[in-house]
Amino acid sequence: MGARSNSRKRAFQILFEADQRGATVLDVLADWVRHSRSDDRQPPVNEYTMQLVEGYAEHVARIDELIATYAVDWDLDRMPAADRNIVRLGAYELIWEDGTPDAVAIDEAVQLAKEFSTDESPAFINGLLARFKDLKPGLRRA
Numbered sequence: 258m259g260a261r262s263n264s265r266k267r268a269f270q271i272l273f274e275a276d277q278r279g280a281t282v283l284d285v286l287a288d289w290v291r292h293s294r295s296d297d298r299q300p301p302v303n304e305y306t307m308q309l310v311e312g313y314a315e316h317v318a319r320i321d322e323l324i325a326t327y328a329v330d331w332d333l334d335r336m337p338a339a340d341r342n343i344v345r346l347g348a349y350e351l352i353w354e355d356g357t358p359d360a361v362a363i364d365e366a367v368q369l370a371k372e373f374s375t376d377e378s379p380a381f382i383n384g385l386l387a388r389f390k391d392l393k394p395g396l397r398r399a
Contacts (some may be wrong), residue, residue, distance in 0.1 A: 264305035265346065267363050268372070271310050272342040282317075286310045313349040320348045323396060329386050339374040340382060347386050352396050359390045 274283040293299040325333050346364030361385045370378040
């Protein structure tokens with residue numbers, strides 16, 4: 258697995274943990290950084306993981322609004338937690354990370370779904386992020 262894939266995986270884990278704890282992603286990120294500095298067994302949190310988590314935190318309200326609008330027949334709070342957080346991360350990277358090709362952002366989210374969620378999740382996540390890709394020019398508004 259490449260360095261960026263590992264960064265995305267860790268960013269997803271941070272988003273997921275924050276969701277489960279009811280904490281902010283920035284608080285969980287700070288916990289992860291603190292633990293990595295005080296415990297040699299914890300790998301460091303790299304720059305791209307921090308960039309993804311901080312970028313997501315900056316756009317969280319807009320991202321959740323987009324998911325609620327375009328996830329047909331799925332309320333955000335009823336969506337499986339893994340799917341919800343994979344889509345959140347994928348949406349951030351797809352819409353706001355200009356250095357990541359759209360196809361890569363979508364494929365990486367689908368790979369996370371294959372590893373962490375149900376058999377139906379990759380198709381759901383692929384479809385929702387593909388819709389965001391098609392609508393991307395108008396989605397960045399605040």
